Amino acid sequence: MGQMTIKNKIRSPYPFYGVGIFCLIYAFVFDLYRITDYFILTGLGIVVYVVLKSVFFHDVTTQKTVNSDSVENTLTLVEMEKEAATQLQALNELNQGIADEKISQDLNEIVSTIKQIFKYLREHPEDTTSIRKLLAYYLPVLIELLETYAHYETLSEPKGKVKDTAGEIEGAVEMMKQAIHHKYEELYQNQMIDTNAEIEVLKTMLHQDGLLLDEMKEERN
Structure with missing residues (x-):
């Protein structure tokens, strides 16, 4: 009787919840009048998502071993x-x-x-x-x-x-x-x-470090 291992990757929903809570708090504390305010909020939200996902709420991979003979139509x-x-x-x-x-x-x-x-x-x-x-x-x-x-x-x-x-x-x-x-x-x-989250984080960091010159010129104009 053979055996097989079934793996299942479970992505945590909590980073999304964390981003939602962060955006609500940010909207209460800061005014959102300009388009750039929303860009900043979006960038910060991406940062929060990545931090929560990579530090606190990792993806979980579960696995179980079953008898291959008992798995029908596999x-x-x-x-x-x-x-x-x-x-x-x-x-x-x-x-x-x-x-x-x-x-x-x-x-x-x-x-x-x-x-x-x-x-x-x-x-x-x-x-x-x-x-x-x-x-x-x-x-x-x-x-x-x-x-x-x-x-x-x-x-x-x-x-x-x-x-x-x-x-x-x-x-x-x-x-x-x-x-x-x-x-x-x-x-x-x-x-x-x-x-997309990684790209947005990269864009936010480049913007904060003053390395996106074209976007900075557009904002000044």
Whole structure:
């Protein structure tokens, strides 16, 4: 009986609470009349977030060891990539036979976004469970819809319910594109928050040290 370790990274919400409390206190103590006042408040808020996150409230990684035999329907990242590659190939082949430019463009974006999702998962394999439904249900359904649409395109003059269904499929493809992009942004959200916070802290420190000359000139003018 084999064993496997499941890791889960938990991000503390307290730095966000701390920033909110700091902003409320700052607004009571200081006047916020100028745009620069809000820039300063934003910069200080970022500093508070970074300090709280790095000093007081660290991310917590939990892990537990379970029997691999007791984990049902578990796919490794490699297996998921193979399955995704098969589905993406099917989408590309269908795309080549579809004349509608809007659907073709949407499919190109779907394929590109899914590739970016797996690029992220190679660095964060603990998040693979979040896309299982994408591979097990959403993409297979999308492929079936596109097969139907490709058949409708072969008809010389689709009318009535056939034309209406084709329009609904076009809407479903657009909906899938937006949903997959949302999943991509969801996966990268925490990473983007950390990166943006670091950039804002850097900008604030450069500003305070008088090293952002262009911005200083604009404020004087």
